[in-house]
Amino acid sequence: MNFNLFAAEEQAIEQARSLGERLNAVAPECAADFEAVIEAFQRSTREQRRLVRVSDRLQAQLGAVNQELERRRQEAEIALARLREAQEAMLQAEKLASLGALVAGVAHEINTPVGIAVSCASHLSDATDRLKRANEGGGLSRGDFARYLATASDTTGLILDNCQRAAQLIAGFKQVAVDRASAERRRVNLGAYIQETLVSLQPKLRPVGHGVSVSCPADLELDSHPGVLSQILANLVMNALTHAFTEGQPGSMTILVETPDADTVRLTFADNGRGMTEEHRARVFEPFFTTRRGQGGSGLGLHIVHNLVVGALKGSIAVDSAVDRGTAFTLLFPRVTPPDEPRGGERTQPT
Amino acid sequence: MDSLNIPATGRTPGVAFDFAAGHLRLTGESYPDDVAAFFGPVFTALRAWLAEPGDDPITFDMELLYFNSSSAKALMNLFQMLEAAAKAGRPVTINWCHEENDESMRELGEDFSEDLRHVAFSLRNVPAGGIE
Ligand SMILES: Nc1ncnc2c1ncn2[C@@H]1O[C@H](COP(=O)(O)OP(=O)(O)O)[C@@H](O)[C@H]1O
Ligand SMILES: [Mg+2]
Numbered sequence: 001m002n003f004n005l006f007a008a009e010e011q012a013i014e015q016a017r018s019l020g021e022r023l024n025a026v027a028p029e030c031a032a033d034f035e036a037v038i039e040a041f042q043r044s045t046r047e048q049r050r051l052v053r054v055s056d057r058l059q060a061q062l063g064a065v066n067q068e069l070e071r072r073r074q075e076a077e078i079a080l081a082r083l084r085e086a087q088e089a090m091l092q093a094e095k096l097a098s099l100g101a102l103v104a105g106v107a108h109e110i111n112t113p114v115g116i117a118v119s120c121a122s123h124l125s126d127a128t129d130r131l132k133r134a135n136e137g138g139g140l141s142r143g144d145f146a147r148y149l150a151t152a153s154d155t156t157g158l159i160l161d162n163c164q165r166a167a168q169l170i171a172g173f174k175q176v177a178v179d180r181a182s183a184e185r186r187r188v189n190l191g192a193y194i195q196e197t198l199v200s201l202q203p204k205l206r207p208v209g210h211g212v213s214v215s216c217p218a219d220l221e222l223d224s225h226p227g228v229l230s231q232i233l234a235n236l237v238m239n240a241l242t243h244a245f246t247e248g249q250p251g252s253m254t255i256l257v258e259t260p261d262a263d264t265v266r267l268t269f270a271d272n273g274r275g276m277t278e279e280h281r282a283r284v285f286e287p288f289f290t291t292r293r294g295q296g297g298s299g300l301g302l303h304i305v306h307n308l309v310v311g312a313l314k315g316s317i318a319v320d321s322a323v324d325r326g327t328a329f330t331l332l333f334p335r336v337t338p339p340d341e342p343r344g345g346e347r348t349q350p351t
Numbered sequence: 352m353d354s355l356n357i358p359a360t361g362r363t364p365g366v367a368f369d370f371a372a373g374h375l376r377l378t379g380e381s382y383p384d385d386v387a388a389f390f391g392p393v394f395t396a397l398r399a400w401l402a403e404p405g406d407d408p409i410t411f412d413m414e415l416l417y418f419n420s421s422s423a424k425a426l427m428n429l430f431q432m433l434e435a436a437a438k439a440g441r442p443v444t445i446n447w448c449h450e451e452n453d454e455s456m457r458e459l460g461e462d463f464s465e466d467l468r469h470v471a472f473s474l475r476n477v478p479a480g481g482i483e
Contacts, residue, residue, distance in 0.1 A: 043466055048426055050462045054423040057455050061417075 005052070009045040013038065087287065093298050098231060101238075105200040110169050113162035120162070124155040169199065185337065188226040190265070191216035192254060197230040201237050208251035210241065216257035222265070223336040228312040232270055235301050236269045242292070244273020244327060263335050266285055270328035276321045283318055305329075352403065355396045363389050364415055364422075370400045375411045375443075381422035388424040397429070401436050408432065408442040413460075416450070430467060437469035448475040 003093070004010070016038050026030045030150065131148045134140045194214050198205075205212065222229075241305035256268045283289045285306040290299030309317040315333025352370045359365030359379035360474040367376040375397075383389040418426065430445065438481060445467070447460035457474055464472040 046465055047424070050427065050459070050465075051423055053459060053462060054418070055420050058419065060455070121389065180479050 006045060006049060009041075011049075013042060013045070016041065034201045086117070090300055091304065092297060093306060094298060098234060102234070105203050106169070107201040109199060113165040113169070117159045117162040117166070120155040120158045122160075122230050124152060127151045127155075128184055131303060184227065185223070185225050187221055187223045190220045190222050190229075190257060191218055193222075193226050193230065194233065194257075197233050198237075204241060208245075208248060210245070210253065211250070212237070212253045212255065214257075215257065216255070220257065220259065220265070220335075225312050225337065226331070228308045232305050232308055232331070233269070235305050239301060240271040240273060242296075242329070244271040244275070246274070259335070265331075265333055265335050267331045267333075268328055268332075270326060272326040275323045275325045275327050277323055281319055281321045287315075309333065312337075352396075352400050355393065357393075364418075365391055367397065368400075372411045373407050374413060375409065377412070377426075378414045378419040381415055381465070382417070382419040383422070386421035386425060390422075394425075394429070394432075397432060403431060408444070409436065411443070411445045412448060413445060414448045427463065427466075430463065434467050434470050437467075438467075442471070442474070443469070444471045446473055446475050448477050449471045450479045452479055452482045 020031065020038065021036055021049040074196055127148055131140070131144065149333070165175040186349050191214065194216060197214055198214070204210075240251065240253055251271060251273050253269065253271045256270070258266045258268075260266055280291065284302045286299070288296035288304040289303075293299070305316055309315050309331055313329055313331070313333040314337055317328050318331075319327065320330070354370060355366055357363070357366040362380065363383045364378075364381040365378040367374075367378070382466070385404040411429075413426070415422070415426075433443050433445065445464075447463065449456035449460060460474050461473075464470075
């Protein structure tokens with residue numbers, strides 16, 4: 001026989017029975033009552049058995065629920081880790097794509113002045129060959145020489161101008177590209193830097209005839225992360241081109257820089273495109289929010305912009321928009337970026 | 352006598368005692384913070400009704416999905432009240448409902464029927480998720 005949990009109770013019932021028999025002999029009038037007491041005790045023992053079972057069942061259910069909970073917690077953790085990896089990968093991809101676009105812009109922009117310089121140089125070289133042959137044949141006239149001089153001075157002038165233009169572009173791009181890649185901090189004239197960034201976007205703007213007007217105090221100097229700023233502007237411009245304007249229709253954008261006080265910069269980027277509904281407007285900074293899923297939209301552009309403004313420039317960004325009324329992004333950030341707070345340290349200022 | 356209806360909450364069962372029709376039901380889950388406070392009025396109403404003269408049949412549907420130990424003891428007390436009525440000659444049926452894959456709930460039903468001699472006790476299979 002197995003171990004009996006209720007052996008003691010059963011033994012007590014046995015004892016009660018034999019006690020009952022003795023009681024029956026001496027006081028038969030008590031027998032029925034005593035029988036009822038035994039009966040009640042027996043029922044109580046049976047109920048105890050049932051309650052133990054109920055409680056065991058509850059424990060088993062609790063154990064199963066806990067296991068399930070642990071399993072789901074692990075699943076959720078794994079899913080979260082995967083999501084983080086995927087997000088990280090997409091952020092990197094987006095960054096590379098914007099660098100790629102920059103490089104393409106550089107190549108395209110430099111092509112024009114270099115092309116002009118090459119054709120001028122080949123023109124000059126042809127003219128020089130002709131002059132040499134005429135000179136060797138002894139038939140060089142004054143008129144030939146004068147024409148050659150005119151050609152030479154025209155072409156060398158053009159070559160010089162265009163090479164300078166190319167050198168200038170390269171210097172500008174180099175700075176923007178290096179800034180982009182390193183997010184390094186330095187002093188920069190904001191107006192000039194905005195222009196340099198816009199030049200790299202010209203290949204996207206020019207074909208359709210989009211216009212960007214810039215209004216910025218000429219002497220405004222930032223001590224900040226210009227590469228971050230250029231990435232932000234490039235993102236906003238590209239968004240206006242893809243989302244705000246009807247394909248093939250020229251649109252206009254404005255960049256307005258003001259200084260509400262000497263240490264604060266307010267930069268407003270506005271387009272006169274189709275705008276957004278309030279529902280979309282409220283969500284544009286959410287990661288993966290895009291109205292162009294499946295058409296090249298990742299929904300990360302403005303999320304990255306938001307992170308860059310808040311994280312790198314230590315500022316804030318807001319968006320104002322209405323359907324058919326265009327969209328305006330307003331960035332507010334310190335002229336001199338404050339140093340990073342020490343990690344894990346106590347905050348000295350509430351944010 | 353008026354019906355007793357208490358809607359279910361997260362921790363307390365739904366009580367639907369239609370005394371006029373002789374149909375009593377307990378549904379949902381039962382692990383009240385204070386078992387006495389919850390079951391006290393239920394027992395009072397049932398006791399008062401059983402004390403009224405009458406021998407119309409009674410059906411009790413036990414449709415709880417989950418109950419704690421104190422609720423189990425309350426249930427046994429309730430069954431004993433019905434057993435007493437059945438012993439006195441009233442036809443009483445208890446239906447112990449359990450989800451069809453819930454073997455241990457079925458076994459509990461068998462255990463709970465152990466002390467019922469005069470009540471007609473039956474185990475009822477309901478599809479999982481079907482008790483509501
Ligand atoms: N200038 C704009 N005009 C209208 N809608 C815009 C503009 N910029 C962004 N949006 C909306 O915000 C969404 C999110 O933008 P973004 O985060 O850059 O993702 P993506 O460009 O990959 O769609 C866009 O899908 C678009 O619906
Ligand atoms: Mg975008």
